[in-house]
Amino acid sequence: VICHNRITGFGDPVVNKQTGSRSWDVYGNDIVNAFDGTELDDASGNVRLYRNRFTNVMDPISIQPIHGGPAYALRNVGHNIVQEQIKLKSMGGEQLPSGALIYHNSFTSPTRALNSQSPITQYNFELRNNLFVGPRVPHRGTTVDWTTVLVGALFEANGYWPDGGFWFGQLGGENQYWTSWAQVQAAGRFETRGVLLEESAIFASGALGPSDARTQHDPPSFVLHTASRAIDAGDLLPGINDGFSGAGPDLGAIEHGCEEPVYGPR
Secondary structure, eight states: OEESOEEESOSSOEEOOOTTOEEEEEESOEEEEEEEEEEOTTBOEEEEEESOEEEEEEEEEEESOBEEEEEEEESOEEEEEOSOSEEEOOBTTTBOOEEEEEESOEEEOSSOSEEEOOOSEEEEEEEESOEEEOOSSOGGGEEEEEEEEEEEEEEESOEEESOSEEEEEEETTEEEEESSHHHHHHHTSSOTTOEEOOTTSSBTTOOOOOSOTTSOOOOOOOOBOTTOTTTTOSOOOTTTSTTOOTTSOOSSSSOTTSOOOOOSOO
């Protein structure tokens, strides 16, 4: 268990590179100014990364790869996430990831809301009930730029901002790309219960993806705005979010009405 540390200025601060490792936890940490925030790389299953905070981090969650899983990424928050929010990648293009469960995270990023740049195939993973918030003008106009081949992938009930292009990988050799959120919804293939957020009502702090990734930012609050479309918009995940308030689970890391966790030393 690695918990409640404050770690600043390391390349890859939390790493456990043991092939086939199982049953270890990383939670409550405050990780600042890093490349890979935490690496779950090369684990086999029952590894859990939850309620951590990442600030000014290139790739906060590295899963490169997971061998079957489950690898859980739950209720983490990150601000100024420069490159990839979830680095779901391979080892040498041969050991491919399978078995990642990515639920209830909140990210604000300076390039685009959700980014994954790799030509590999990703197997059997889920992104559900997360919030992915980019800058007002995302890089090359794409809010989501997920370039991989998908097998057994689920993108469902996530919240995004701003509107723009949405590329949800490749299926059957065809890029799954739409030029707007309305087109994504009309296609009915991804995010049938997803939400397009409103700039003025995402987080109570007003946090968005910063305009300059090279500026050192302080961590904002990720408590939801009282008028956020993320409230009550999530899928019910038994054993994960049963303790919700209101009509349904909220999207993102912090259920509306709950206090933020303690990140770092207590």
